[in-house]
Amino acid sequence: MKDEVISIFTLRLAPENFTEFKALVANIVAATSKEPGTLMYQYSVNDAHTEAHIIERYRADAVVSHIEETFAPYGAKFLELVEITQLMVYGNPDAPTRKHLDAFGAQYMNSFDGFTR
Template identity: 85%
Template sequence: MKDEVINIFTLSLAPENFPAFKRLVAEIVAATSQEPGTLMYEYSVNDDHTVVHIIERYRADAVVSHIEQTFAPFGEKFLELVTITSLLVYGSPDEPTRKHLDAFGAVYMNSFDGFTRT
């Protein structure tokens, strides 16, 4: 995982905001799908539409461009609709990436055992 960064966001959401959030997410996902360094980008919601998870998997060199170029135009509206309650980061992000993720309250998880199959 040293060449990848995985982010897991937890967001809180008012159920009445879910339709607008879902429309916004469709735009963000469409833009993100054009990024060759984004390997996985998936949103999930609980049954009552109050908790959202985003699972993101990037090549390590692709996180900053996603935040600065792709996500930035949507950021203000995104944060009007949801609150980021946690961000777990896996992998070994470099300092510029950490600077961006720190703004979202990142907690960095350090791998100490295990394996990945491809």
């Protein structure tokens, strides 16, 4: 995992905004799918449409470009529709990546054992 960064966002949303949020996410996902360094980008929501998670997996060198180039045009509207309540980050992000993730309240977890296939 040293060459990858994995992040899990927890988002709070108002159920009445879910339709608009879902449409916005469709645009973000379509744009993100064109990034060669994005290995996984998955949104999930609870039945009540009050909490969503985003699971993201990137090559370590691809996070900054995702945030600055792909996500940036959608960021203001995204943050109007949701509140980021938690961001867990796994891997070993470099300083520029940490600077961007810190803006979202990142908590960094350090690997100490295990493997990835």
